[in-house]
Amino acid sequence: MGMGVEFRNQMAKRAAEEIQNGMVVNLGIGIPSLVPNHLAKETMVMFHAENGITGMGPSPAIGDEDENLCNAGGFPVTLTSGASYCDSAISFGMIRRGRVDITILGSLEVSQSGDLANWIVPGKKVPGMGGAMELAQKAKKVIVVMNHSDKYGNPKIVTSCTLPLTSAGCVDLIITELAVFMVTEEGLLLTELFTPYSLENVIEKTGCEFKVSENVREIPY
């Protein structure tokens, strides 16, 4: 299954539901970066960037970029009212001190106990952890937004991660193009289905067992 715009937007829209007024939110690259498009206009959020911005706004218009105003991925951004700059030590101080309410990020694998593996493919890709470990370990809520299967069709939600962990037991919510899972003490709990996908579709494509909520919410594409 490809990762069409429709899937990406559906997942981003669902992730946006988790964001409440006044929160500090850190977004990873890829699908998480689409989340602000799905927030209600009246929701006041401070988007945090590891390189030292609190209060990031949308991308500037072409031609209006400022080379010294970029997000952690190195791309030009703008500021919202009330924004501030800080150095990298303060920026990570915010994270470690528990002042970042939500981090929304992609992943290579997530285990049924919420282990996150999103930073290394041994022998292939060893880019370094950047700020992922601190965000995963210290953000109050960790939301993973990712494709349900990898490009070879293998499940990315698994009993136990095969890739090295970014952080153990840190994930709170998993959103894929098929379903939404909460990570609970007893393992994964499916709470939502993106119809027309069925529970059977999800079982078939998931690499571990999971419980199903008594009131599964169905969200149509």
Next chain:
Amino acid sequence: MKNPFGKITTLEAVMEQFHDGMTLMFGGFGGVGSPPTLIEGILNKGIVDITLIGNDTGFPHIGIGKLVREERAKKVIASHIGSNPIAGQLMHTGKLEVEFSPQGILAERIRAGGVGLAAFFSDIGMDNELVSKNKPRFHLDGKDYLIETALTAEVAIVYAKKADEYGNLIYDKSARNTNPLVAMAGDITIAEVEEIVPLGSLDPDEIITPGVFVDFVIPSKGVNWKWAWE
């Protein structure tokens, strides 16, 4: 321009601070806030076997990435090398030693070095072999912590928006990033700045790096690379 503290100087004059085998700490995040003129000077001087300490290895044609691309570094201490594929290749072929540190812990190790502390306790990446390897642990109030050691360097290079004649610095927007930390952690700190202003023309309330930490100030010739987004 008066020069009452003797800190305002030229690229040519500060080049004597750079030598083979040195430890060099640099400000910047993905090249944003890295000092282009100093990096070009180091490149042109041809020094080798550098141990680089900074957030990341930039891009092959951006920031400190140029030194990595030209194989001038023997070791890098960084949190990320993903945007510079040449760094990855050199690491895999054994030509470049890379020590990874989680981004905020790296920043804090630099800050600790800059404020005269030897180490601190951290619980980041404790269950990760790559992070915890060879690090002593300390038990405090019922919890285990890794001991993360401070970092300093023979020379630290930073990029700022303005300096006054004492070397008081202010930065430009998100180009601040690791610069105020790096500025404190050099045995010798050299600031490359877009503008040098007379004493008294910066509001003391707005100064981010007190000139106490800055040994030399040189004028910048500006960014000489094309950004990835351009």
